Amino acid sequence: DQQVKQNSPSLSVQEGRISILNCDYTNSMFDYFLWYKKYPAEGPTFLISISSIKDKNEDGRFTVFLNKSAKHLSLHIVPSQPGDSAVYFCAASWRGGSEKLVFGKGTKLTVNP
Amino acid sequence: DSGVTQTPKHLITATGQRVTLRCSPRSGDLSVYWYQQSLDQGLQFLIQYYNGEERAKGNILERFSAQQFPDLHSELNLSSLELGDSALYFCASSVGGRASVEQFFGPGTRLTVL
Numbered sequence: 698d699q700q701v702k703q704n705s706p707s708l709s710v711q712e713g714r715i716s717i718l719n720c721d722y723t724n725s726m727f728d729y730f731l732w733y734k735k736y737p738a739e740g741p742t743f744l745i746s747i748s749s750i751k752d753k754n755e756d757g758r759f760t761v762f763l764n765k766s767a768k769h770l771s772l773h774i775v776p777s778q779p780g781d782s783a784v785y786f787c788a789a790s791w792r793g794g795s796e797k798l799v800f801g802k803g804t805k806l807t808v809n810p
Numbered sequence: 811d812s813g814v815t816q817t818p819k820h821l822i823t824a825t826g827q828r829v830t831l832r833c834s835p836r837s838g839d840l841s842v843y844w845y846q847q848s849l850d851q852g853l854q855f856l857i858q859y860y861n862g863e864e865r866a867k868g869n870i871l872e873r874f875s876a877q878q879f880p881d882l883h884s885e886l887n888l889s890s891l892e893l894g895d896s897a898l899y900f901c902a903s904s905v906g907g908r909a910s911v912e913q914f915f916g917p918g919t920r921l922t923v924l
Contacts, residue, residue, distance in 0.1 A: 703852075729910045739917055740900055740915030740916050740918055741853070741900070742914075743912040743913070786852060786853065791910075792908075795866060795909075796908055796909040796910045797858070797866050797868055798853075798855060798909055799855070800854075800855075802850065
């Protein structure tokens with residue numbers, strides 16, 4: 698039972714354009730969401746997070762949007778840069794419960810120069 | 811560099827064998843987490859230790875066990891290995907005991923079971 702789904706295994710965009718990575722979740726108890734970025738041969742690194750009391754969080758070129766009614770979140774990268782090429786993992790947590798992070802399978806983003 | 815170290819980087823072994831993966835958390839971090847990433851899968855949470863005590867358990871098989879030592883480094887022991895255990899194993903650490911915070915990941919250990 699996959700509680701966090703990233704339905705697009707890959708995404709390709711042009712440098713300077715917007716990248717939109719999507720994530721859906723099924724567990725309505727999740728109240729905290731994170732995005733991690735992973736380069737080959739490295740561990741994931743934290744990118745940005747959002748609490749369920751917000752619908753948007755911004756950090757530089759990265760913005761995460763949360764739509765609780767649709768159980769959907771998205772990560773926007775504007776403008777995209779070749780160095781953003783990596784695998785992006787969405788993760789969710791229930792802070793009021795077990796708290797463990799539940800990860801999606803990841804989306805491989807390629808930003809073409 | 812996240813500050814989390816994992817050894818070894820690669821491990822090749824045979825079915826039925828036992829291996830130990832080692833993790834040193836960032837300086838000051840009290841929690842250590844273990845994750846498994848199999849082919850085409852997301853990271854699956856295995857277990858969390860906080861200051862030497864088991865804090866949370868995920869989908870960890872009975873053949874697997876872990877511990878955290880007084881110096882806060884952790885070891886993940888995998889025994890009676892099967893082909894399906896081949897995966898990337900990541901260790902992560904965080905300051906406190908809450909899992910829903912930014913976790914810092916090591917580079918992983920790639921285990922191949924032949």
